[in-house]
Amino acid sequence: MQIKADQQLDCKGLACPMPIVKTKKAMNEVEDGQILEVQATDKGSIADLKAWSESVGHQYLGTIQEDGVLLHYIRKSSHDTGEEKTFEKTITNDEVIDRVSKGGIILDVREEAEYAFGHIEGSKSIPMGELENRLDELNKDQEIYVICRTGTRSDLAARKLSDKGFTKVYNVLPGMASWQGKISRING
Amino acid sequence: MSNKVAIIASNGGLFDAYKVFNIATAAAATEKEVAIFFTFEGLNLIHKQAMQQLPMPEGREHFAEGFKKANVPSIPELVEMAQELGVKFIGCQMTMDVMGLTKEDFIDGIEVGGAVTFLEFAKDASPSLTF
Numbered sequence: 001m002q003i004k005a006d007q008q009l010d011c012k013g014l015a016c017p018m019p020i021v022k023t024k025k026a027m028n029e030v031e032d033g034q035i036l037e038v039q040a041t042d043k044g045s046i047a048d049l050k051a052w053s054e055s056v057g058h059q060y061l062g063t064i065q066e067d068g069v070l071l072h073y074i075r076k077s078s079h080d081t082g083e084e085k086t087f088e089k090t091i092t093n094d095e096v097i098d099r100v101s102k103g104g105i106i107l108d109v110r111e112e113a114e115y116a117f118g119h120i121e122g123s124k125s126i127p128m129g130e131l132e133n134r135l136d137e138l139n140k141d142q143e144i145y146v147i148c149r150t151g152t153r154s155d156l157a158a159r160k161l162s163d164k165g166f167t168k169v170y171n172v173l174p175g176m177a178s179w180q181g182k183i184s185r186i187n188g
Numbered sequence: 189m190s191n192k193v194a195i196i197a198s199n200g201g202l203f204d205a206y207k208v209f210n211i212a213t214a215a216a217a218t219e220k221e222v223a224i225f226f227t228f229e230g231l232n233l234i235h236k237q238a239m240q241q242l243p244m245p246e247g248r249e250h251f252a253e254g255f256k257k258a259n260v261p262s263i264p265e266l267v268e269m270a271q272e273l274g275v276k277f278i279g280c281q282m283t284m285d286v287m288g289l290t291k292e293d294f295i296d297g298i299e300v301g302g303a304v305t306f307l308e309f310a311k312d313a314s315p316s317l318t319f
Contacts, residue, residue, distance in 0.1 A: 013259050014259060015258045015259050015260045015261070016210060016214070017210050017213045017214040017217065018261060020213075020214050020217045020218070021213055021214075021217045021269055021273070023217075024217040024218075024219075024273075048214075052217070052218055055218050055219075056218055056219055
């Protein structure tokens with residue numbers, strides 16, 4: 001499966017510390033919240049890029065291997081945790097599975113790459129940036145439980161859906177960052 | 189958590205140079221403030237001519253092939269990268285005097301200072317490393 005990234009960086013054939021140095025430079029060109037794909041063959045880059053992301057404050061999503069090349073996915077830190085959430089109808093992480101078993105869907109509005117490396121089984125992926133153009137994929141008669149990483153993007157998405165005439169919309173809090181239940185992911 | 193990494197480079201071989209500059213560039217790329225104090229043989233690592241052909245440890249010359257195969261950047265390349273990332277180079281004045289060297293014998297952009305210059309930087313650095 002191809003994972004969507006906003007930018008790609010070729011570090012194939014480069015040894016430590018080059019993948020880190022090049023990733024740092026490339027990240028300057030990436031916008032907050034966007035995804036960088038780093039292509040590398042240095043096996044140490046798996047541990048290094050993960051540690052680097054944590055140290056610098058970006059979100060390391062995961063790594064897949066394709067034809068001997070490691071593809072690392074990193075989401076540039078965005079300051080989306082502190083903002084106020086204003087959409088009124090919310091439910092908690094703990095409630096959502098039970099609610100959705102009675103009907104409705106979970107809508108995951110994180111980026112595709114974030115979804116690929118860990119999502120709730122059966123949830124539907126429409127990244128926040130694509131929501132406006134993909135409204136026809138959603139059913140107004142159905143309950144829609146919107147989730148993201150920390151509740152900020154899903155708050156925005158819930159408000160947008162509500163503006164577009166969806167009435168059975170709920171924001172799921174606190175979101176995937178503290179999800180305790182089962183997750184499905186691309187590489188097992 | 190400290191945001192500074194302080195490194196003392198006191199040996200002048202090729203292996204020493206890689207240890208120093210790999211750690212320094214990796215730290216700088218991780219948004220640390222990095223300073224390297226070059227003293228005694230460590231000065232070779234930033235000496236205009238010497239840095240071009242730093243010696244392998246005796247009996248380890250066969251590693252040259254491995255360096256090539258792993259596509260490891262050359263020392264001058266790493267030095268340039270480190271400077272671009274803002275790593276501060278401090279040459280040891282006392283050693284330079286002993287060896288009869290001046291600032292002009294070294295690459296551009298270095299500072300020259302004594303032990304206290306380095307200590308001042310390193311007082312709140314973590315980690316401090318010696319190679």
